[in-house]
Each structure stands twice: as structure tokens, then as C-alpha cells.
Amino acid sequence: MTTYKLCSLTRNLTRFPITNYNTVNKSINFRYFASQIPKSKPSTLKLGLKGVALGTLLGTGYSGYLFFTDTSAKDHLVHQKRGPEYLDTLPNVRITKRIVNENDKSGLELILFQFQTCPFCCKVRAFLDFNGISYSIVEVDAVLRQDIKWSKSKKVPTLLAKTKDGRYVQLSDSSTIISVISSYLIDKRQDIGELVKLYPAISYFDDNGKKAFDIMNKYFLMFGDHKPKDSKDVMNDERKWRAWADSHLVHLISPNVYRTKDEALETFEWFSDVGEWGVHFPQWERNLMVYGGAFAMWAIAKRLKKRYDLDDVRVSIYDACNSWIDAIEKKKTTFIGGNEPNLADLAVFGVLSSMEGCQAFKDVCENTKIGK
Numbered sequence: 001m002t003t004y005k006l007c008s009l010t011r012n013l014t015r016f017p018i019t020n021y022n023t024v025n026k027s028i029n030f031r032y033f034a035s036q037i038p039k040s041k042p043s044t045l046k047l048g049l050k051g052v053a054l055g056t057l058l059g060t061g062y063s064g065y066l067f068f069t070d071t072s073a074k075d076h077l078v079h080q081k082r083g084p085e086y087l088d089t090l091p092n093v094r095i096t097k098r099i100v101n102e103n104d105k106s107g108l109e110l111i112l113f114q115f116q117t118c119p120f121c122c123k124v125r126a127f128l129d130f131n132g133i134s135y136s137i138v139e140v141d142a143v144l145r146q147d148i149k150w151s152k153s154k155k156v157p158t159l160l161a162k163t164k165d166g167r168y169v170q171l172s173d174s175s176t177i178i179s180v181i182s183s184y185l186i187d188k189r190q191d192i193g194e195l196v197k198l199y200p201a202i203s204y205f206d207d208n209g210k211k212a213f214d215i216m217n218k219y220f221l222m223f224g225d226h227k228p229k230d231s232k233d234v235m236n237d238e239r240k241w242r243a244w245a246d247s248h249l250v251h252l253i254s255p256n257v258y259r260t261k262d263e264a265l266e267t268f269e270w271f272s273d274v275g276e277w278g279v280h281f282p283q284w285e286r287n288l289m290v291y292g293g294a295f296a297m298w299a300i301a302k303r304l305k306k307r308y309d310l311d312d313v314r315v316s317i318y319d320a321c322n323s324w325i326d327a328i329e330k331k332k333t334t335f336i337g338g339n340e341p342n343l344a345d346l347a348v349f350g351v352l353s354s355m356e357g358c359q360a361f362k363d364v365c366e367n368t369k370i371g372k
């Protein structure tokens with residue numbers, strides 16, 4: 001912006017009534033330029049200088065205006081960094097479930113704040129369960145969300161992990177949670193409280209010009225001194241499919257499971273069963289979650305269908321599942337990760353498992369090879 005303004009100012013100056021421009025050895029300077037103005041036309045100079053002053057004033061004003069309205073003028077503020085939050089004590093919340101794996105040697109103490117059927121939460125649980133890690137669950141009321149009120153970010157999944165100094169570090173964003181814990185599992189002598197610092201949230205301006213934060217390296221693992229067991233290509237492929245699960249597959253879930261009012265209600269009844277809402281919440285709150293949630297999500301699903309440009313939502317999810325299957329068949333392996341599932345396999349499994357009790361899940365299993 002500044003550069004452009006200087007250029008245009010220079011251009012304006014050289015375009016000034018320079019009848020003598022060619023006769024001043026092309027080394028134009030203001031004093032010389034002023035002396036060349038015929039005395040009989042003082043008003044032209046005055047007028048010109050006023051024009052320059054006015055132009056500068058307008059330019060400055062316009063820059064100021066842009067600063068507050070145009071995001072490109074704020075580029076120097078784009079890369080703000082936000083580190084993790086630490087809590088000295090646990091927030092006053094009810095642990096609703098504890099998943100215990102007797103053979104857990106991770107040394108981790110984790111509390112997962114979740115909605116049982118949120119695809120991002122399912123993804124985290126698929127990862128923790130596959131790795132045999134024990135954890136506690138706080139089932140959050142999806143409508144009132146009291147149990148997440150202590151947190152700046154109201155999103156789930158949110159994970160609290162006990163650090164070496166006895167505090168709790170907060171991890172938000174499902175893929176970051178998975179990458180941080182995977183990095184920790186590479187060398188369990190590390191302090192998870194320190195590892196999280198390697199995944200800062202960085203600010204950017206989204207398509208609507210609104211400032212947002214994202215964890216840019218969320219698909220990367222930290223190996224420290226350890227040599228990765230996989231080649232660069234294999235790791236790139238894993239990251240690619242993990243990102244696909246977050247940026248594509250997951251957006252097909254809501255439009256499918258809340259496709260009609262009946263499907264939305266059936267889905268919420270199932271949520272209530274698996275999330276044990278009848279046990280964890282009073283009847284009125286459970287009903288509010290089921291009926292309020294079903295109606296709200298049916299309405300939102302219609303908007304999402306438009307936003308992601310989905311014509312027939314079932315066809316879109318069949319296509320996505322088929323792309324995933326094709327990629328595995330091309331590799332001639334059981335999983336994208338080869339003979340063992342990698343983080344991409346767990347992400348896709350987790351996302352799809354979020355709709356297990358829904359009609360959409362049955363349809364996907366019947367109409368694609370994903371069930372196998």
C-alpha cells in the first residue's frame with residue numbers, strides 16, 4: 001500500500017505541467033522545477049501544490065480507512081501467536097465416564113470434554129482407544145454447555161492433560177490433540193505441557209475478512225531426536241488424508257444425518273441413548289437437547305448443504321467413501337497406513353463412526369464398500 005502510494009505520487013509529480021521537463025536534463029528537482037514555472041502563472045503552481053497536498057491528505061485518509069476496513073492493510077498483524085492455556089486446578093465439572101485400559105503405560109492423565117457423537121470427538125476417541133490410553137469423559141450438554149463454561153473456547157473436543165508440574169494444559173482441536181499425543185508417545189519422557197507449546201494457534205483473516213486462529217502445523221508430529229519410521233512420502237500421504245477427513249468428509253456428516261426432520265429426530269434419539277443423556281441430565285434438559293437439537297440441526301444442515309454445494313447429500317458421502325476405498329485398493333493394502341492403520345485411517349474411522357446409529361450410516365454401508 002505504502003509503496004503504491006509513493007509510486008502514484010511520483011507519477012503525479014512527473015505528470016505535472018512539465019512543459020520544460022525535457023529541457024531540464026531529465027534531472028528533475030523541485031527547486032529547479034519551481035524556477036521553471038513562468039512568473040505570469042503563479043496560480044498554476046499554487047494550484048498544483050495544493051493538489052499535491054490534497055492528494056497526500058486524501059491518500060493518508062484512505063490508508064487509514066483501509067487499515068480499519070481492508071484486511072490486506074493489516075498484514076503485519078496477521079501472524080499473531082497464541083500459546084496454550086494452563087489451569088492450576090481442575091474446573092468444577094462432573095466426570096461422566098471413565099475409560100480404563102488396564103495395560104495403559106502412557107503415563108497420561110486426560111480428561112476429554114465431548115459430545116458423544118460429535119465427529120471430531122469420535123476421531124479423538126478412536127485414536128485414544130486404538131492406542132490403549134485411559135481417559136475420563138465429561139459429556140457436555142450440547143445446548144447449554146455449562147461444563148465447558150470455564151474454557152475460552154466453547155468447542156469440543158477439548159482435552160485437559162496433566163503436566164509434569166501438576167497443572168493441566170488445555171488442548172483444543174481434534175487433530176492437534178491427536179498430533180500432540182502421538183508426538184508424546186514417540187518419547188514418553190517428554191512433558192506434554194511443553195509439547196503443546198510447539199502447536200501454537202496463529203491468527204489469519206478468513207474469507208469474510210474476520211480474524212481467526214488456526215493451528216497451522218496440526219497434522220505434523222514432533223520427532224525430536226527420533227528418526228521417523230516412515231518415509232517422507234508416507235507421512236505426506238497420511239497428512240493429506242487426515243486433512244481430507246477434516247476438510248471434506250466431516251462436512252458431509254451433518255447434511256446426511258439431519259437430512260429430513262425425521263432423520264434429525266432419529267439421530268438425536270440415538271445421541272441421547274449413546275451419550276446417556278437420560279442419566280446425565282434432568283429430563284427437561286434431555287428433551288430440550290433432543291427436540292431443540294434435532295430442529296436446530298435440521299435447519300443448519302440445510303444451510304450446510306448449500307454452503308458446501310451438495311446436490312444429493314447421500315451421493316456426496318458415497319463418492320467420498322469410494323474415493324477413500326479407491327485409494328486403499330490402489331495401494332493393495334488393508335489400510336491407508338499399510339498393514340496397520342495410521343492416523344488417517346483412525347481419523348476416517350472416527351468421523352464415520354459418529355453416524356453409526358443413523359439411517360445415513362446404514363445407507364453408506366449398503367451402497368459402498370466402506371463397511372468392510
Ligand SMILES: N[C@@H](CCC(=O)N[C@@H](CS)C(=O)NCC(=O)O)C(=O)O
Pocket residue numbers: 115118119120154155156157172173174175
Ligand atoms: N476444528 C475443530 C472443530 C470442533 C467443532 O467444530 N466442534 C463442534 C462440535 S461437533 C463444536 O463444538 N461446535 C460448537 C461451536 O462451534 O461453538 C476440531 O477439529 O476439534
